[in-house]
Amino acid sequence: MSLEVLDSATIVNFVEDEEAFNTSIRERFAHLDTNHDGLLSYTELSKDLQSLRVLETHFGIDIKTDPKELAHVYESLFEQFDHDSNGTVDLEEFKLETKRMMLAMANGMGFLPVQMVLEEGSLLKIAVEHESAKLIAA
16 A cells, blocks of 8 residues: 555546556456456455445444445445446446546546555556656656
């Protein structure tokens, strides 16, 4: 984990760089696809979704959450990815929904920079690294 500074432009620029974004998405998808069938099951994707800790924390402090409520939230998140409702998520669905979520984060973040603790290998961390590489190259 590392403390990083980013703003909405960091995320938007990464998502709009199709080569960099698509490469990261393919790598993340391949990492999650543990049985290598080209599809993500609920079990495969839920581990990544649960790492988001959507309801388990309040401003970084762990809180007790009803397991049934948590299961419902993660099932709903999976359904957001499963556009054709066939019970699995293919690479295109994963890419489209991840892009939509990242752009929503950027929209909510605004243009002022914020400090965030980011996990190594997370898409936000990759977006920061992408921005840094572009600045160094300029």
